[in-house]
Amino acid sequence: MKPKDLEVKRKHHYVWARYLKAWANKNDIHYITKKGLPATDSVKGLARELGFYKITSFNDDDLLYIRTISKLASDDLQSLHMGFLENFITISNVLKSRSKYHHADTDLASQILQFNVLEDMHGKIEREAWPLISELRRGNTDLLVDQHQRSYFCFYIAQQLIRTKTVRDKSIDASSRNLPEFVTSAMRRNWWFVSFMLGINLGKGLLETPKDRHFLIENKTGKPFITSDRPVVNVHSCLKKTLPDSPPEKLDLYYPLSPTHAYMINDSEDYNNLKGMVTIEDVAHLNKCMAETCGETVYGATRESILQVRQHIPQWKR
Template identity: 80%
Template sequence: MNPKDFEVKRKHHYVWARYLQAWASKKEIHYITKKGLPATESVKGVAKELGFYKITTFNDDDLLYIRTISKLASKDLQQIHEGFLNNFIAISNILKGRAREHQPDTDLVSQILQFNVLEDMHGKIERQAWPMISELRKGNTSLLADIVQKHSFFFYIAQQLVRTKTVRDKSLDASSRHLPQFVTDAMKRNWWFVSFLLGINLGKGLLEVPKERHFLIENKTIKPFITSDRPVVNVHSCMCMTLPDEPPEKLDLYYPLSPTHAYMINDSEDYNHLKEQVTIEDVIHLNKRMAETCGETVYSSTKESILQARQYIPQWKR
Protein backbone atom coordinates (compact mmCIF):
# COMPACT_ATOMS: atom_id res chain seq x y z
CA MET A 1 0.00 0.00 0.00
CA ASN A 2 1.12 3.53 -0.75
CA PRO A 3 1.36 5.72 2.40
CA LYS A 4 -0.54 8.40 0.49
CA ASP A 5 -3.56 6.07 0.45
CA PHE A 6 -3.91 6.85 4.15
CA GLU A 7 -3.76 10.63 3.73
CA VAL A 8 -6.99 12.63 3.97
CA LYS A 9 -7.27 14.93 0.93
CA ARG A 10 -9.06 17.98 2.28
CA LYS A 11 -7.82 20.59 -0.20
CA HIS A 12 -9.94 20.09 -3.30
CA HIS A 13 -9.39 21.92 -6.59
CA TYR A 14 -12.43 22.64 -8.74
CA VAL A 15 -10.07 23.68 -11.57
CA TRP A 16 -7.22 21.28 -12.20
CA ALA A 17 -3.83 22.68 -11.16
CA ARG A 18 -2.07 20.75 -13.93
CA TYR A 19 -4.39 22.40 -16.46
CA LEU A 20 -3.57 25.86 -15.08
CA GLN A 21 0.14 25.15 -15.41
CA ALA A 22 -0.08 26.11 -19.11
CA TRP A 23 -0.50 29.75 -18.01
CA ALA A 24 2.15 29.64 -15.29
CA SER A 25 5.77 30.70 -15.23
CA LYS A 26 7.83 28.79 -12.67
CA LYS A 27 4.51 27.47 -11.32
CA GLU A 28 3.25 31.02 -10.62
CA ILE A 29 0.12 32.23 -12.40
CA HIS A 30 -1.25 35.77 -12.76
CA TYR A 31 -4.75 36.38 -11.36
CA ILE A 32 -7.03 39.05 -9.88
CA THR A 33 -7.38 38.97 -6.10
CA LYS A 34 -10.63 39.39 -4.14
CA LYS A 35 -9.65 43.04 -3.71
CA GLY A 36 -9.40 43.50 -7.47
CA LEU A 37 -5.61 43.66 -7.56
CA PRO A 38 -3.23 41.80 -9.88
CA ALA A 39 -1.13 39.14 -8.16
CA THR A 40 0.68 35.87 -8.74
CA GLU A 41 0.19 32.58 -6.96
CA SER A 42 1.13 28.93 -7.24
CA VAL A 43 -1.29 26.96 -9.42
CA LYS A 44 -1.88 24.73 -6.39
CA GLY A 45 -2.94 27.74 -4.34
CA VAL A 46 -5.89 28.84 -6.49
CA ALA A 47 -9.33 27.50 -7.52
CA LYS A 48 -9.69 25.32 -4.45
CA GLU A 49 -11.90 24.94 -1.39
CA LEU A 50 -11.56 22.78 1.71
CA GLY A 51 -13.82 19.77 1.41
CA PHE A 52 -15.35 20.86 -1.90
CA TYR A 53 -15.89 17.20 -2.90
CA LYS A 54 -16.69 15.96 0.59
CA ILE A 55 -19.45 13.37 0.38
CA THR A 56 -22.27 13.04 2.88
CA THR A 57 -24.53 10.23 4.00
CA PHE A 58 -27.95 9.80 2.41
CA ASN A 59 -31.36 9.80 4.03
CA ASP A 60 -34.60 8.80 2.29
CA ASP A 61 -35.33 12.37 1.21
CA ASP A 62 -31.88 12.65 -0.36
CA LEU A 63 -32.39 9.51 -2.42
CA LEU A 64 -35.85 10.66 -3.50
CA TYR A 65 -34.44 14.02 -4.61
CA ILE A 66 -31.54 12.45 -6.54
CA ARG A 67 -33.75 9.89 -8.28
CA THR A 68 -36.26 12.61 -9.19
CA ILE A 69 -33.46 14.52 -10.89
CA SER A 70 -32.26 11.35 -12.59
CA LYS A 71 -35.71 10.63 -14.07
CA LEU A 72 -35.39 13.77 -16.19
CA ALA A 73 -32.73 11.92 -18.23
CA SER A 74 -33.04 9.08 -20.72
CA LYS A 75 -33.41 5.49 -19.55
CA ASP A 76 -29.83 4.56 -20.42
CA LEU A 77 -28.50 7.53 -18.46
CA GLN A 78 -30.74 6.66 -15.52
CA GLN A 79 -29.10 3.23 -15.40
CA ILE A 80 -25.65 4.83 -15.32
CA HIS A 81 -26.80 7.21 -12.56
CA GLU A 82 -28.15 4.31 -10.52
CA GLY A 83 -24.87 2.43 -10.80
CA PHE A 84 -22.90 5.35 -9.38
CA LEU A 85 -25.62 6.04 -6.80
CA ASN A 86 -25.54 2.45 -5.53
CA ASN A 87 -21.78 2.73 -4.99
CA PHE A 88 -22.23 5.87 -2.91
CA ILE A 89 -25.16 4.34 -1.00
CA ALA A 90 -22.77 1.56 0.03
CA ILE A 91 -20.25 4.17 1.22
CA SER A 92 -23.03 6.03 3.02
CA ASN A 93 -23.98 2.85 4.86
CA ILE A 94 -20.36 2.26 5.88
CA LEU A 95 -20.13 5.83 7.21
CA LYS A 96 -23.35 5.40 9.19
CA GLY A 97 -22.11 2.13 10.63
CA ARG A 98 -18.76 3.58 11.70
CA ALA A 99 -20.47 6.63 13.21
CA ARG A 100 -22.12 4.31 15.76
CA GLU A 101 -18.73 3.28 17.12
CA HIS A 102 -16.35 6.09 16.13
CA GLN A 103 -16.22 9.86 16.09
CA PRO A 104 -16.52 10.73 12.34
CA ASP A 105 -14.31 13.83 12.63
CA THR A 106 -11.39 11.79 14.00
CA ASP A 107 -11.99 8.35 12.46
CA LEU A 108 -9.42 7.96 9.68
CA VAL A 109 -11.51 5.54 7.62
CA SER A 110 -14.53 7.84 7.71
CA GLN A 111 -12.41 10.86 6.82
CA ILE A 112 -10.79 9.08 3.86
CA LEU A 113 -14.18 7.95 2.55
CA GLN A 114 -15.69 11.41 2.90
CA PHE A 115 -12.84 13.49 1.52
CA ASN A 116 -11.00 11.19 -0.90
CA VAL A 117 -13.53 9.15 -2.87
CA LEU A 118 -15.05 11.82 -5.13
CA GLU A 119 -11.80 13.77 -5.26
CA ASP A 120 -10.07 10.62 -6.55
CA MET A 121 -12.82 10.06 -9.11
CA HIS A 122 -12.28 13.54 -10.54
CA GLY A 123 -8.53 12.93 -10.48
CA LYS A 124 -9.03 9.80 -12.58
CA ILE A 125 -11.20 11.73 -15.07
CA GLU A 126 -8.46 14.36 -15.35
CA ARG A 127 -5.70 11.80 -15.89
CA GLN A 128 -7.70 10.02 -18.58
CA ALA A 129 -8.19 13.33 -20.43
CA TRP A 130 -4.57 14.41 -20.14
CA PRO A 131 -3.23 12.64 -23.29
CA MET A 132 -5.79 14.52 -25.40
CA ILE A 133 -5.19 17.86 -23.68
CA SER A 134 -1.44 17.46 -24.07
CA GLU A 135 -1.68 16.71 -27.79
CA LEU A 136 -4.23 19.43 -28.52
CA ARG A 137 -1.93 21.98 -26.91
CA LYS A 138 0.62 20.99 -29.55
CA GLY A 139 -1.93 21.45 -32.32
CA ASN A 140 -2.28 17.69 -32.83
CA THR A 141 -5.88 16.49 -33.28
CA SER A 142 -5.13 12.87 -34.22
CA LEU A 143 -6.33 11.47 -30.89
CA LEU A 144 -9.86 12.67 -31.66
CA ALA A 145 -10.10 9.64 -33.97
CA ASP A 146 -9.73 7.40 -30.91
CA ILE A 147 -13.24 7.00 -29.51
CA VAL A 148 -11.97 6.13 -26.02
CA GLN A 149 -9.73 9.21 -25.86
CA LYS A 150 -12.48 11.41 -27.30
CA HIS A 151 -15.00 10.08 -24.78
CA SER A 152 -12.61 10.71 -21.89
CA PHE A 153 -11.92 14.25 -23.07
CA PHE A 154 -15.56 15.21 -23.61
CA PHE A 155 -16.57 13.69 -20.26
CA TYR A 156 -13.80 15.70 -18.60
CA ILE A 157 -15.04 18.91 -20.25
CA ALA A 158 -18.61 18.16 -19.13
CA GLN A 159 -17.54 17.55 -15.54
CA GLN A 160 -15.35 20.66 -15.53
CA LEU A 161 -18.32 22.74 -16.64
CA VAL A 162 -20.57 21.66 -13.76
CA ARG A 163 -18.08 21.04 -10.95
CA THR A 164 -16.95 24.60 -10.21
CA LYS A 165 -17.77 26.68 -7.15
CA THR A 166 -19.51 29.27 -9.35
CA VAL A 167 -21.95 26.76 -10.87
CA ARG A 168 -22.68 25.32 -7.42
CA ASP A 169 -23.33 28.71 -5.84
CA LYS A 170 -25.42 30.02 -8.73
CA SER A 171 -27.51 26.84 -8.78
CA LEU A 172 -28.18 27.02 -5.05
CA ASP A 173 -29.00 30.71 -5.27
CA ALA A 174 -31.49 30.15 -8.11
CA SER A 175 -33.10 27.28 -6.23
CA SER A 176 -33.50 29.35 -3.07
CA ARG A 177 -35.39 32.03 -5.00
CA HIS A 178 -37.68 29.80 -7.04
CA LEU A 179 -38.16 26.48 -5.24
CA PRO A 180 -39.39 25.40 -1.79
CA GLN A 181 -36.77 25.51 0.95
CA PHE A 182 -36.77 21.73 1.41
CA VAL A 183 -35.74 21.32 -2.25
CA THR A 184 -32.89 23.80 -1.87
CA ASP A 185 -31.79 22.04 1.32
CA ALA A 186 -31.73 18.72 -0.52
CA MET A 187 -29.77 20.26 -3.38
CA LYS A 188 -27.25 21.74 -0.96
CA ARG A 189 -26.75 18.41 0.84
CA ASN A 190 -26.38 16.45 -2.37
CA TRP A 191 -24.80 18.87 -4.83
CA TRP A 192 -21.56 16.87 -4.70
CA PHE A 193 -23.43 13.96 -6.32
CA VAL A 194 -25.99 15.85 -8.42
CA SER A 195 -23.28 17.87 -10.17
CA PHE A 196 -21.51 14.62 -11.07
CA LEU A 197 -24.79 13.24 -12.38
CA LEU A 198 -25.34 16.36 -14.52
CA GLY A 199 -21.82 16.01 -15.88
CA ILE A 200 -22.65 12.49 -17.03
CA ASN A 201 -25.71 13.80 -18.87
CA LEU A 202 -23.80 16.63 -20.52
CA GLY A 203 -20.91 14.37 -21.49
CA LYS A 204 -23.28 12.09 -23.42
CA GLY A 205 -24.79 15.11 -25.14
CA LEU A 206 -21.39 16.45 -26.19
CA LEU A 207 -20.48 13.11 -27.78
CA GLU A 208 -23.55 13.43 -30.00
CA VAL A 209 -22.42 16.78 -31.46
CA PRO A 210 -21.54 16.34 -35.17
CA LYS A 211 -17.82 16.16 -35.93
CA GLU A 212 -17.81 19.44 -37.85
CA ARG A 213 -19.21 21.31 -34.82
CA HIS A 214 -16.26 20.63 -32.51
CA PHE A 215 -12.76 21.76 -33.33
CA LEU A 216 -9.41 23.03 -32.11
CA ILE A 217 -8.55 26.70 -32.56
CA GLU A 218 -5.03 28.13 -32.61
CA ASN A 219 -4.17 31.62 -31.45
CA LYS A 220 -1.16 32.97 -33.34
CA THR A 221 -1.71 36.57 -32.24
CA ILE A 222 0.38 38.42 -29.66
CA LYS A 223 -2.55 38.40 -27.22
CA PRO A 224 -2.92 35.20 -25.15
CA PHE A 225 -6.13 33.36 -24.33
CA ILE A 226 -6.96 33.68 -20.63
CA THR A 227 -8.84 31.23 -18.44
CA SER A 228 -10.76 31.49 -15.15
CA ASP A 229 -12.13 29.72 -12.11
CA ARG A 230 -14.94 28.66 -14.45
CA PRO A 231 -12.93 27.61 -17.50
CA VAL A 232 -15.65 26.00 -19.65
CA VAL A 233 -18.08 28.72 -20.77
CA ASN A 234 -21.07 28.99 -23.07
CA VAL A 235 -20.39 31.71 -25.65
CA HIS A 236 -23.53 31.10 -27.74
CA SER A 237 -25.32 34.28 -28.81
CA CYS A 238 -28.48 33.14 -26.99
CA MET A 239 -26.74 33.93 -23.70
CA CYS A 240 -27.37 37.62 -24.34
CA MET A 241 -31.12 36.96 -24.07
CA THR A 242 -31.03 34.25 -21.40
CA LEU A 243 -32.12 35.34 -17.93
CA PRO A 244 -29.71 34.50 -15.08
CA ASP A 245 -31.86 31.72 -13.63
CA GLU A 246 -32.85 30.15 -16.96
CA PRO A 247 -30.98 27.32 -18.70
CA PRO A 248 -29.69 28.31 -22.14
CA GLU A 249 -31.40 26.89 -25.20
CA LYS A 250 -28.12 26.33 -27.04
CA LEU A 251 -24.47 25.69 -26.22
CA ASP A 252 -21.34 26.96 -27.89
CA LEU A 253 -18.80 25.70 -25.38
CA TYR A 254 -15.41 27.36 -25.30
CA TYR A 255 -12.54 25.80 -23.35
CA PRO A 256 -9.09 27.43 -23.48
CA LEU A 257 -6.37 24.80 -23.29
CA SER A 258 -3.42 27.19 -23.10
CA PRO A 259 -2.55 30.78 -24.06
CA THR A 260 -2.32 29.59 -27.68
CA HIS A 261 -4.94 26.86 -28.08
CA ALA A 262 -8.61 26.30 -27.23
CA TYR A 263 -11.34 23.79 -28.02
CA MET A 264 -14.94 24.46 -29.00
CA ILE A 265 -18.03 22.22 -29.07
CA ASN A 266 -20.83 24.19 -30.70
CA ASP A 267 -24.50 24.06 -31.58
CA SER A 268 -24.12 27.06 -33.89
CA GLU A 269 -21.84 27.84 -36.81
CA ASP A 270 -21.03 31.30 -35.46
CA TYR A 271 -17.45 30.40 -34.59
CA ASN A 272 -16.60 28.21 -37.57
CA HIS A 273 -14.34 30.93 -38.97
CA LEU A 274 -11.97 30.31 -36.05
CA LYS A 275 -11.01 26.99 -37.63
CA GLU A 276 -9.05 28.93 -40.22
CA GLN A 277 -7.78 31.99 -38.36
CA VAL A 278 -8.02 33.66 -34.96
CA THR A 279 -7.67 37.43 -34.95
CA ILE A 280 -6.86 39.74 -32.05
CA GLU A 281 -10.52 40.81 -32.09
CA ASP A 282 -11.53 37.15 -31.64
CA VAL A 283 -9.16 36.77 -28.69
CA ILE A 284 -10.51 39.96 -27.10
CA HIS A 285 -14.08 38.67 -27.53
CA LEU A 286 -13.35 35.24 -26.05
CA ASN A 287 -11.32 36.68 -23.17
CA LYS A 288 -14.16 39.08 -22.44
CA ARG A 289 -16.69 36.24 -22.31
CA MET A 290 -14.35 34.28 -20.05
CA ALA A 291 -14.09 37.22 -17.63
CA GLU A 292 -17.83 37.98 -17.72
CA THR A 293 -18.76 34.46 -16.69
CA CYS A 294 -16.03 33.80 -14.11
CA GLY A 295 -16.78 33.35 -10.45
CA GLU A 296 -14.21 35.53 -8.75
CA THR A 297 -11.13 35.70 -10.93
CA VAL A 298 -9.34 35.09 -14.19
CA TYR A 299 -5.93 33.54 -14.79
CA SER A 300 -3.37 34.42 -17.40
CA SER A 301 0.24 34.13 -18.44
CA THR A 302 0.66 37.93 -18.33
CA LYS A 303 -0.23 40.74 -15.95
CA GLU A 304 -1.39 42.86 -18.87
CA SER A 305 -4.04 40.32 -19.88
CA ILE A 306 -5.63 40.05 -16.46
CA LEU A 307 -5.71 43.81 -16.05
CA GLN A 308 -7.48 44.09 -19.41
CA ALA A 309 -9.93 41.37 -18.38
CA ARG A 310 -10.63 42.83 -14.92
CA GLN A 311 -13.04 45.42 -16.34
CA TYR A 312 -15.35 42.58 -17.40
CA ILE A 313 -15.32 40.59 -14.15
CA PRO A 314 -18.82 41.13 -12.69
CA GLN A 315 -17.69 42.59 -9.34
CA TRP A 316 -15.17 44.90 -11.04
CA LYS A 317 -17.17 45.72 -14.16
CA ARG A 318 -17.14 49.34 -15.23
Protein backbone atom coordinates (compact mmCIF):
# COMPACT_ATOMS: atom_id res chain seq x y z
CA MET A 1 0.00 0.00 0.00
CA LYS A 2 1.32 3.43 -0.96
CA PRO A 3 1.36 6.34 1.54
CA LYS A 4 -1.09 8.22 -0.73
CA ASP A 5 -3.62 5.43 -0.20
CA LEU A 6 -3.82 6.53 3.43
CA GLU A 7 -4.47 10.19 2.59
CA VAL A 8 -8.01 11.54 2.85
CA LYS A 9 -8.91 13.35 -0.39
CA ARG A 10 -11.21 16.14 0.73
CA LYS A 11 -10.60 18.66 -2.06
CA HIS A 12 -12.81 17.39 -4.88
CA HIS A 13 -12.83 18.95 -8.35
CA TYR A 14 -16.13 18.84 -10.23
CA VAL A 15 -14.24 19.99 -13.33
CA TRP A 16 -11.01 18.13 -13.96
CA ALA A 17 -7.96 20.30 -13.25
CA ARG A 18 -5.97 18.47 -15.94
CA TYR A 19 -8.67 19.38 -18.46
CA LEU A 20 -8.50 23.06 -17.49
CA LYS A 21 -4.74 23.14 -18.08
CA ALA A 22 -5.39 23.45 -21.82
CA TRP A 23 -6.38 27.08 -21.13
CA ALA A 24 -3.63 27.74 -18.59
CA ASN A 25 -0.23 29.37 -18.80
CA LYS A 26 1.72 26.84 -16.74
CA ASN A 27 -0.95 26.22 -14.08
CA ASP A 28 -2.62 29.65 -14.05
CA ILE A 29 -5.87 30.28 -15.88
CA HIS A 30 -7.99 33.40 -16.50
CA TYR A 31 -11.46 33.48 -14.93
CA ILE A 32 -14.15 35.83 -13.61
CA THR A 33 -14.28 36.18 -9.81
CA LYS A 34 -17.44 36.23 -7.69
CA LYS A 35 -17.14 40.02 -7.74
CA GLY A 36 -17.20 40.04 -11.52
CA LEU A 37 -13.53 40.89 -11.94
CA PRO A 38 -10.99 39.18 -14.19
CA ALA A 39 -8.32 37.23 -12.33
CA THR A 40 -5.83 34.40 -12.71
CA ASP A 41 -5.29 31.47 -10.39
CA SER A 42 -4.03 27.90 -10.35
CA VAL A 43 -6.35 25.33 -11.88
CA LYS A 44 -5.80 23.24 -8.74
CA GLY A 45 -7.80 25.69 -6.63
CA LEU A 46 -10.74 26.23 -9.01
CA ALA A 47 -13.97 24.31 -9.76
CA ARG A 48 -13.75 22.35 -6.54
CA GLU A 49 -15.60 21.92 -3.27
CA LEU A 50 -14.61 20.23 -0.03
CA GLY A 51 -16.25 16.84 0.17
CA PHE A 52 -18.15 17.23 -3.10
CA TYR A 53 -18.00 13.44 -3.67
CA LYS A 54 -18.35 12.49 -0.01
CA ILE A 55 -20.50 9.40 0.31
CA THR A 56 -22.93 8.71 3.14
CA SER A 57 -24.42 5.58 4.63
CA PHE A 58 -27.87 4.57 3.44
CA ASN A 59 -31.13 4.20 5.32
CA ASP A 60 -34.19 2.38 3.98
CA ASP A 61 -35.69 5.57 2.51
CA ASP A 62 -32.46 6.28 0.65
CA LEU A 63 -32.43 2.86 -0.96
CA LEU A 64 -36.11 3.13 -1.89
CA TYR A 65 -35.48 6.52 -3.53
CA ILE A 66 -32.45 5.29 -5.50
CA ARG A 67 -34.21 2.13 -6.68
CA THR A 68 -37.27 4.14 -7.71
CA ILE A 69 -35.09 6.43 -9.86
CA SER A 70 -33.29 3.43 -11.32
CA LYS A 71 -36.56 1.81 -12.43
CA LEU A 72 -37.10 4.66 -14.87
CA ALA A 73 -34.23 3.26 -16.93
CA SER A 74 -33.97 0.20 -19.19
CA ASP A 75 -33.38 -3.25 -17.71
CA ASP A 76 -29.71 -3.35 -18.71
CA LEU A 77 -29.08 0.04 -17.13
CA GLN A 78 -30.92 -0.99 -13.97
CA SER A 79 -28.59 -3.96 -13.75
CA LEU A 80 -25.58 -1.63 -13.95
CA HIS A 81 -27.06 0.69 -11.32
CA MET A 82 -27.70 -2.16 -8.92
CA GLY A 83 -24.18 -3.50 -9.34
CA PHE A 84 -22.74 -0.18 -8.24
CA LEU A 85 -25.38 0.18 -5.54
CA GLU A 86 -24.50 -3.18 -3.98
CA ASN A 87 -20.88 -2.07 -3.71
CA PHE A 88 -21.90 1.13 -1.96
CA ILE A 89 -24.31 -0.73 0.33
CA THR A 90 -21.31 -2.77 1.47
CA ILE A 91 -19.39 0.44 2.16
CA SER A 92 -22.44 1.85 3.95
CA ASN A 93 -22.58 -1.19 6.20
CA VAL A 94 -18.88 -0.84 7.02
CA LEU A 95 -19.39 2.82 7.92
CA LYS A 96 -22.33 1.93 10.17
CA SER A 97 -20.35 -0.83 11.84
CA ARG A 98 -17.33 1.39 12.48
CA SER A 99 -19.52 4.19 13.84
CA LYS A 100 -20.37 1.98 16.81
CA TYR A 101 -16.78 2.14 18.01
CA HIS A 102 -15.23 5.13 16.24
CA HIS A 103 -16.19 8.74 15.54
CA ALA A 104 -16.52 9.18 11.76
CA ASP A 105 -14.73 12.56 11.80
CA THR A 106 -11.59 11.12 13.39
CA ASP A 107 -11.58 7.52 12.15
CA LEU A 108 -9.13 7.34 9.24
CA ALA A 109 -10.70 4.25 7.66
CA SER A 110 -14.15 5.87 7.67
CA GLN A 111 -12.77 9.11 6.28
CA ILE A 112 -11.01 7.31 3.43
CA LEU A 113 -14.19 5.42 2.53
CA GLN A 114 -16.33 8.55 2.65
CA PHE A 115 -14.03 10.94 0.80
CA ASN A 116 -11.92 8.77 -1.50
CA VAL A 117 -14.09 6.06 -3.05
CA LEU A 118 -16.27 8.11 -5.42
CA GLU A 119 -13.47 10.61 -6.04
CA ASP A 120 -11.25 7.73 -7.16
CA MET A 121 -14.00 6.37 -9.42
CA HIS A 122 -14.26 9.70 -11.22
CA GLY A 123 -10.47 9.80 -11.42
CA LYS A 124 -10.47 6.43 -13.16
CA ILE A 125 -13.08 7.63 -15.68
CA GLU A 126 -10.92 10.69 -16.39
CA ARG A 127 -7.73 8.68 -16.86
CA GLU A 128 -9.44 6.25 -19.23
CA ALA A 129 -10.68 9.13 -21.39
CA TRP A 130 -7.38 11.01 -21.40
CA PRO A 131 -5.68 9.28 -24.38
CA LEU A 132 -8.57 10.20 -26.68
CA ILE A 133 -8.86 13.74 -25.28
CA SER A 134 -5.14 14.26 -25.87
CA GLU A 135 -5.39 13.12 -29.49
CA LEU A 136 -8.52 15.16 -30.20
CA ARG A 137 -6.73 18.26 -28.95
CA ARG A 138 -4.14 17.62 -31.65
CA GLY A 139 -6.88 17.27 -34.27
CA ASN A 140 -6.38 13.51 -34.48
CA THR A 141 -9.62 11.48 -34.55
CA ASP A 142 -8.05 8.07 -35.21
CA LEU A 143 -8.78 6.72 -31.72
CA LEU A 144 -12.52 7.26 -32.24
CA VAL A 145 -12.66 4.05 -34.26
CA ASP A 146 -11.68 2.09 -31.14
CA GLN A 147 -14.92 1.08 -29.38
CA HIS A 148 -13.30 1.05 -25.94
CA GLN A 149 -11.91 4.56 -26.39
CA ARG A 150 -15.29 5.82 -27.62
CA SER A 151 -16.98 4.23 -24.61
CA TYR A 152 -14.53 5.78 -22.16
CA PHE A 153 -14.98 9.19 -23.78
CA CYS A 154 -18.79 9.08 -23.89
CA PHE A 155 -19.07 8.05 -20.25
CA TYR A 156 -16.54 10.71 -19.28
CA ILE A 157 -18.53 13.43 -21.08
CA ALA A 158 -21.77 12.18 -19.51
CA GLN A 159 -20.35 12.20 -16.00
CA GLN A 160 -18.80 15.63 -16.56
CA LEU A 161 -22.19 16.99 -17.63
CA ILE A 162 -24.04 15.60 -14.61
CA ARG A 163 -21.45 15.90 -11.85
CA THR A 164 -21.01 19.68 -11.64
CA LYS A 165 -22.04 21.85 -8.72
CA THR A 166 -24.43 23.79 -10.97
CA VAL A 167 -26.36 20.69 -12.05
CA ARG A 168 -26.54 19.47 -8.46
CA ASP A 169 -27.82 22.78 -7.11
CA LYS A 170 -30.30 23.34 -9.94
CA SER A 171 -31.66 19.79 -9.61
CA ILE A 172 -32.18 20.10 -5.87
CA ASP A 173 -33.69 23.58 -6.27
CA ALA A 174 -36.15 22.33 -8.91
CA SER A 175 -37.11 19.41 -6.68
CA SER A 176 -37.75 21.73 -3.73
CA ARG A 177 -40.21 23.75 -5.84
CA ASN A 178 -42.07 20.86 -7.44
CA LEU A 179 -41.86 17.79 -5.20
CA PRO A 180 -42.63 16.92 -1.56
CA GLU A 181 -39.94 17.76 0.98
CA PHE A 182 -39.18 14.11 1.76
CA VAL A 183 -38.28 13.54 -1.90
CA THR A 184 -36.02 16.60 -2.00
CA SER A 185 -34.41 15.51 1.26
CA ALA A 186 -33.69 12.08 -0.22
CA MET A 187 -32.26 13.69 -3.36
CA ARG A 188 -30.03 15.97 -1.29
CA ARG A 189 -28.68 13.06 0.79
CA ASN A 190 -28.11 10.78 -2.19
CA TRP A 191 -27.18 13.12 -5.03
CA TRP A 192 -23.63 11.78 -4.91
CA PHE A 193 -24.94 8.37 -6.05
CA VAL A 194 -27.93 9.49 -8.15
CA SER A 195 -25.76 11.80 -10.26
CA PHE A 196 -23.35 8.95 -10.96
CA MET A 197 -26.30 6.74 -11.92
CA LEU A 198 -27.72 9.41 -14.27
CA GLY A 199 -24.28 9.77 -15.81
CA ILE A 200 -24.34 6.05 -16.63
CA ASN A 201 -27.70 6.48 -18.37
CA LEU A 202 -26.53 9.46 -20.41
CA GLY A 203 -23.23 7.80 -21.30
CA LYS A 204 -25.04 4.85 -22.83
CA GLY A 205 -27.26 7.23 -24.82
CA LEU A 206 -24.27 9.16 -26.15
CA LEU A 207 -22.53 5.95 -27.14
CA GLU A 208 -25.63 4.89 -29.10
CA THR A 209 -25.89 8.22 -30.94
CA PRO A 210 -25.05 7.65 -34.65
CA LYS A 211 -21.35 8.16 -35.38
CA ASP A 212 -22.04 10.89 -37.92
CA ARG A 213 -23.55 12.97 -35.10
CA HIS A 214 -20.18 12.87 -33.28
CA PHE A 215 -17.59 15.28 -34.62
CA LEU A 216 -14.52 17.30 -33.77
CA ILE A 217 -14.48 21.07 -34.31
CA GLU A 218 -11.23 22.81 -35.24
CA ASN A 219 -11.09 26.51 -34.51
CA LYS A 220 -8.56 28.28 -36.72
CA THR A 221 -10.04 31.77 -36.34
CA GLY A 222 -7.58 33.06 -33.75
CA LYS A 223 -10.50 33.76 -31.39
CA PRO A 224 -10.18 31.12 -28.64
CA PHE A 225 -12.90 28.89 -27.26
CA ILE A 226 -13.56 29.40 -23.56
CA THR A 227 -14.84 26.88 -21.04
CA SER A 228 -16.57 27.11 -17.66
CA ASP A 229 -17.38 25.44 -14.35
CA ARG A 230 -20.06 23.59 -16.34
CA PRO A 231 -18.05 22.63 -19.42
CA VAL A 232 -20.48 20.27 -21.18
CA VAL A 233 -23.53 22.25 -22.34
CA ASN A 234 -26.65 21.62 -24.38
CA VAL A 235 -26.92 24.12 -27.24
CA HIS A 236 -29.96 22.57 -28.96
CA SER A 237 -32.56 25.05 -30.22
CA CYS A 238 -35.33 23.27 -28.27
CA LEU A 239 -34.05 24.98 -25.12
CA LYS A 240 -35.78 28.17 -26.25
CA LYS A 241 -39.14 26.40 -25.85
CA THR A 242 -38.26 24.31 -22.78
CA LEU A 243 -40.06 25.38 -19.63
CA PRO A 244 -38.06 26.05 -16.45
CA ASP A 245 -37.44 22.87 -14.39
CA SER A 246 -38.33 20.72 -17.41
CA PRO A 247 -35.74 18.47 -19.10
CA PRO A 248 -34.98 19.27 -22.74
CA GLU A 249 -36.34 16.89 -25.35
CA LYS A 250 -33.16 16.96 -27.45
CA LEU A 251 -29.43 17.34 -26.90
CA ASP A 252 -26.78 19.06 -28.97
CA LEU A 253 -23.86 18.68 -26.58
CA TYR A 254 -20.92 21.02 -26.94
CA TYR A 255 -17.66 20.33 -25.08
CA PRO A 256 -14.64 22.59 -25.63
CA LEU A 257 -11.41 20.60 -25.43
CA SER A 258 -9.00 23.51 -25.71
CA PRO A 259 -8.92 27.06 -27.08
CA THR A 260 -8.67 25.56 -30.59
CA HIS A 261 -10.68 22.33 -30.46
CA ALA A 262 -14.13 21.21 -29.30
CA TYR A 263 -16.34 18.16 -29.62
CA MET A 264 -20.06 17.82 -30.32
CA ILE A 265 -22.56 14.97 -29.99
CA ASN A 266 -25.82 16.14 -31.54
CA ASP A 267 -29.40 15.10 -32.05
CA SER A 268 -29.91 17.83 -34.65
CA GLU A 269 -28.03 18.81 -37.80
CA ASP A 270 -27.98 22.49 -36.84
CA TYR A 271 -24.24 22.52 -36.22
CA ASN A 272 -23.12 20.29 -39.09
CA ASN A 273 -21.54 23.28 -40.82
CA LEU A 274 -18.92 23.32 -38.05
CA LYS A 275 -17.52 20.05 -39.37
CA GLY A 276 -16.01 22.01 -42.24
CA MET A 277 -15.15 25.54 -41.16
CA VAL A 278 -15.63 27.56 -37.98
CA THR A 279 -16.11 31.32 -38.24
CA ILE A 280 -15.47 34.01 -35.63
CA GLU A 281 -19.26 34.32 -35.33
CA ASP A 282 -19.51 30.60 -34.55
CA VAL A 283 -16.88 30.92 -31.81
CA ALA A 284 -18.65 33.97 -30.37
CA HIS A 285 -21.96 32.05 -30.31
CA LEU A 286 -20.49 28.99 -28.60
CA ASN A 287 -18.62 31.12 -26.06
CA LYS A 288 -21.84 33.00 -25.33
CA CYS A 289 -23.64 29.67 -24.75
CA MET A 290 -20.87 28.59 -22.40
CA ALA A 291 -21.15 31.81 -20.38
CA GLU A 292 -24.97 31.75 -20.25
CA THR A 293 -25.06 28.22 -18.84
CA CYS A 294 -22.13 28.43 -16.42
CA GLY A 295 -22.57 28.22 -12.69
CA GLU A 296 -20.39 31.02 -11.36
CA THR A 297 -17.56 31.58 -13.80
CA VAL A 298 -15.90 31.01 -17.15
CA TYR A 299 -12.29 30.10 -17.86
CA GLY A 300 -10.17 31.28 -20.75
CA ALA A 301 -6.67 31.37 -22.17
CA THR A 302 -6.70 35.17 -22.33
CA ARG A 303 -8.08 38.01 -20.23
CA GLU A 304 -9.83 39.42 -23.28
CA SER A 305 -11.73 36.17 -24.00
CA ILE A 306 -13.38 36.08 -20.57
CA LEU A 307 -14.16 39.79 -20.48
CA GLN A 308 -15.94 39.49 -23.83
CA VAL A 309 -18.51 37.11 -22.30
CA ARG A 310 -18.79 38.46 -18.75
CA GLN A 311 -22.05 40.20 -19.65
CA HIS A 312 -23.60 36.80 -20.44
CA ILE A 313 -22.74 35.15 -17.10
CA PRO A 314 -26.10 34.88 -15.27
CA GLN A 315 -25.18 36.99 -12.24
CA TRP A 316 -23.52 39.63 -14.43
CA LYS A 317 -26.06 39.61 -17.24
CA ARG A 318 -26.95 43.08 -18.45
